[in-house]
Amino acid sequence: MKIETRAVHAGRKPEGGSRDVVPAIHLSTTFHKADDGSLPGGYLYGRPNNPNRESLERALASLEEGAAALAFSSGSAATLAVFQSLAPGDHVIAAEDAYYGTPILLRTVMANWGLKHTLVNMQDLSAVARAITPATRLIWTETPSNPLLNVTDLRAIVALAKKCGAIVACDNTWATPLFQLPLNLGVDVVMHSVTKYLSGHSDVTLGALVFRENLGKENGGEDKSPLLEKITSIQHEGGAVPSPFECWLTLRGLQTFPYRVRAHSENAHRVAAFLSTQPKIEAVHYPGLRSHPGHKIAAAQMSGFGGMMSIQVKGGQAEAFKLIAGLKLFSHATSLGSTHSLIEHRASVEGAATRSPANLLRLSIGLEHPDDLIDDLAQALKKL
Numbered sequence: 001m002k003i004e005t006r007a008v009h010a011g012r013k014p015e016g017g018s019r020d021v022v023p024a025i026h027l028s029t030t031f032h033k034a035d036d037g038s039l040p041g042g043y044l045y046g047r048p049n050n051p052n053r054e055s056l057e058r059a060l061a062s063l064e065e066g067a068a069a070l071a072f073s074s075g076s077a078a079t080l081a082v083f084q085s086l087a088p089g090d091h092v093i094a095a096e097d098a099y100y101g102t103p104i105l106l107r108t109v110m111a112n113w114g115l116k117h118t119l120v121n122m123q124d125l126s127a128v129a130r131a132i133t134p135a136t137r138l139i140w141t142e143t144p145s146n147p148l149l150n151v152t153d154l155r156a157i158v159a160l161a162k163k164c165g166a167i168v169a170c171d172n173t174w175a176t177p178l179f180q181l182p183l184n185l186g187v188d189v190v191m192h193s194v195t196k197y198l199s200g201h202s203d204v205t206l207g208a209l210v211f212r213e214n215l216g217k218e219n220g221g222e223d224k225s226p227l228l229e230k231i232t233s234i235q236h237e238g239g240a241v242p243s244p245f246e247c248w249l250t251l252r253g254l255q256t257f258p259y260r261v262r263a264h265s266e267n268a269h270r271v272a273a274f275l276s277t278q279p280k281i282e283a284v285h286y287p288g289l290r291s292h293p294g295h296k297i298a299a300a301q302m303s304g305f306g307g308m309m310s311i312q313v314k315g316g317q318a319e320a321f322k323l324i325a326g327l328k329l330f331s332h333a334t335s336l337g338s339t340h341s342l343i344e345h346r347a348s349v350e351g352a353a354t355r356s357p358a359n360l361l362r363l364s365i366g367l368e369h370p371d372d373l374i375d376d377l378a379q380a381l382k383k384l
């Protein structure tokens with residue numbers, strides 16, 4: 001079935017005596033056992049499992065065309081679980097321009113664990129090849145990247161990883177499964193900050209991992225893959241799980257996700273085209289523009305370019321902040337992927353290790369009419 005249909009139906013089943021069409025919220029943290037100690041409903045306790053979380057995980061697996069999904073309390077908790085599935089002494093190659101929190105996890109939490117890492121330019125395939133060591137177990141990609149919108153050739157990275165026996169993870173938060181299906185390109189695990197487009201309304205903090213393999217015995221497939229097995233255990237024993245209400249809200253938001261993301265992307269394309277004609281804008285980073293260095297790869301592995309862009313404002317940081325101050329429709333706030341348009345100066349958020357130029361602003365294009373967004377930007381640019 002097409003993604004619009006799966007977004008509405010996947011993971012849902014009529015529940016309980018009332019046979020609700022809209023799923024109920026299951027707040028119970030504990031579930032009745034039969035006299036022999038078995039679990040007639042299939043649920044034991046809220047940390048390992050919950051009906052709302054299970055529905056959401058099935059829906060997310062379906063949207064990413066994966067075999068299984070696990071939901072976490074945030075995108076960063078999902079990322080951390082992938083790193084924690086590795087052993088001390090293992091080596092990770094990660095994109096140097098990944099979401100800034102990802103290298104922080106490697107530098108701080110996981111360095112104490114003894115996990116080694118090398119940050120590389122994922123666009124430079126020979127640099128990736130040179131970074132491989134006998135201990136390399138994981139290549140972490142993010143495409144398009146946050147906030148520079150660099151595009152990584154996923155097929156090429158998968159080919160390199162196969163040669164050294166590493167797995168490949170892809171942060172698919174910005175592309176979303178509407179536009180990019182990394183598992184079908186050979187990636188082993190997709191990570192999402194579901195906080196963004198998938199939930200879509202800036203009112204949920206949630207993360208997810210979707211795995212290419214394996215269905216698990218209960219679904220008629222083979223046993224869980226070692227990776228899925230390990231990360232399921234980290235989720236169950238570590239307990240970085242989302243609440244039933246947040247799972248329910250996400251499942252609600254997912255129903256409109258393909259339509260929302262298509263509109264985000266159409267709006268962004270128009271805004272990017274407008275901004276690239278403006279004399280006070282030094283650069284527009286949007287992979288949908290033919291001038292973008294990753295446009296060709298993006299066009300080959302994505303079916304749309306998404307709702308995110310970044311721009312560089314002539315005159316530096318002060319002018320960039322002046323542009324923000326002049327805007328009326330864009331909210332000056334962090335995060336992305338929601339109905340309302342957001343703008344943010346990334347270097348001041350990302351701290352000393354930032355790779356964002358001082359004059360760079362990140363724009364999350366919302367679902368307002370694009371003419372209104374362009375008018376707003378035009379009037380703010382006039383004030384510079």
Ligand SMILES: Cc1ncc(COP(=O)(O)O)c(C=O)c1O
Pocket residue numbers: 074075076077099101142146171173174192193194195205206207335
């Ligand atoms: C691309 C990307 N990955 C990961 C994250 C982290 O997700 P969360 O904030 O849900 O922990 C973010 C958050 O901004 C993101 O944009």
